[in-house]
Amino acid sequence: MPGSCLDALATFLASPGAEGWRDLPVFAADEQAERACAAADAERAGGHVVAPAPERVFAALALTPLEHVKIVILGQDPYPTPGHANGLAFSYAGPAPLPRSLVNIYRERTDDLGLPVPVNGDLSAWARQGVLLLNTALTVREGASKAGSHLLLGWGAVTDAVIAAVSRERPHAAFLLWGNPAQAKRPLIDESRHLVLASAHPSPLSARRGFFGSRPFSKANAWLDAKGEMPVMW
Numbered sequence: 001m002p003g004s005c006l007d008a009l010a011t012f013l014a015s016p017g018a019e020g021w022r023d024l025p026v027f028a029a030d031e032q033a034e035r036a037c038a039a040a041d042a043e044r045a046g047g048h049v050v051a052p053a054p055e056r057v058f059a060a061l062a063l064t065p066l067e068h069v070k071i072v073i074l075g076q077d078p079y080p081t082p083g084h085a086n087g088l089a090f091s092y093a094g095p096a097p098l099p100r101s102l103v104n105i106y107r108e109r110t111d112d113l114g115l116p117v118p119v120n121g122d123l124s125a126w127a128r129q130g131v132l133l134l135n136t137a138l139t140v141r142e143g144a145s146k147a148g149s150h151l152l153l154g155w156g157a158v159t160d161a162v163i164a165a166v167s168r169e170r171p172h173a174a175f176l177l178w179g180n181p182a183q184a185k186r187p188l189i190d191e192s193r194h195l196v197l198a199s200a201h202p203s204p205l206s207a208r209r210g211f212f213g214s215r216p217f218s219k220a221n222a223w224l225d226a227k228g229e230m231p232v233m234w
Contacts, residue, residue, distance in 0.1 A: 005037035020066025036154035059087030063127035070130035074182035092121030
C-alpha cells in the first residue's frame with residue numbers, strides 16, 4: 001500500500017486504469033503531478049493530516065480510464081472531515097450520517113429519476129460506468145475549516161489537463177458543473193461536441209438556488225442516448 005502521494009502516483013501510473021491519463025504531459029514531461037504530490041507529502045511530513053489516504057488520491061482516474069469517460073462531475077476538493085474523503089468527488093464510504101452535499105445529490109436523484117435513496121454514499125459504481133468524479137484539488141488538510149487548503153498546491157494544473165483531455169479525446173461527454181468553481185472550468189470544454197449542465201452547488205448553502213430541480217441525471221442520460229452512448233445506471 002503506498003505510503004506517500006508520490007508512491008501512490010507511481011502505483012497509479014503503472015496500473016491499467018492509467019490508460020490514456022499517463023500520456024498527459026502533467027504526468028510525464030512537465031512533472032506537475034509529481035510536484036503537487038511532493039507538496040502534499042510535505043504537508044503530511046509537517047504534521048498535518050492529509051486526506052484522502054495516499055492510495056486513494058488518484059482513485060477517480062484509476063476507476064475511470066480516459067477511454068471510458070462519458071460524464072464528468074466536478075467537485076472542488078475532498079471532504080476535509082476526518083474519515084470522509086475517498087478520492088471520488090462527492091463520494092463517501094463512512095458510516096451515517098452522509099455528508100450534506102451528498103444527501104442533496106441523492107434527493108435530486110430521487111426527484112429526477114424516482115429512484116430510492118441509497119443506503120450508503122459510495123459512488124464507485126458510477127465511476128465504473130464512466131462517470132469521472134473529479135475534484136479540482138486531489139488532496140486537502142483534514143479538519144474543521146480546512147476546505148480549500150490544498151487548492152494552491154499545484155493540483156489545478158493537473159486536473160485542468162484532465163478536463164481538457166476529456167474534451168479533446170472523447171467524442172461525446174456530459175460535464176455536470178455544480179457551483180461557481182466548477183463552472184470556472186467551462187472554457188476548457190469544447191461545447192460544440194460536449195454537453196455542459198451548469199447549476200448551483202448541492203451544498204446546503206446553495207442547493208435551493210438552482211441545484212434542486214435541475215434534473216442533471218435524466219438530462220445527461222437523454223443526451224448520451226441521443227448520441228448513441230449507453231446511459232448511466234444512476
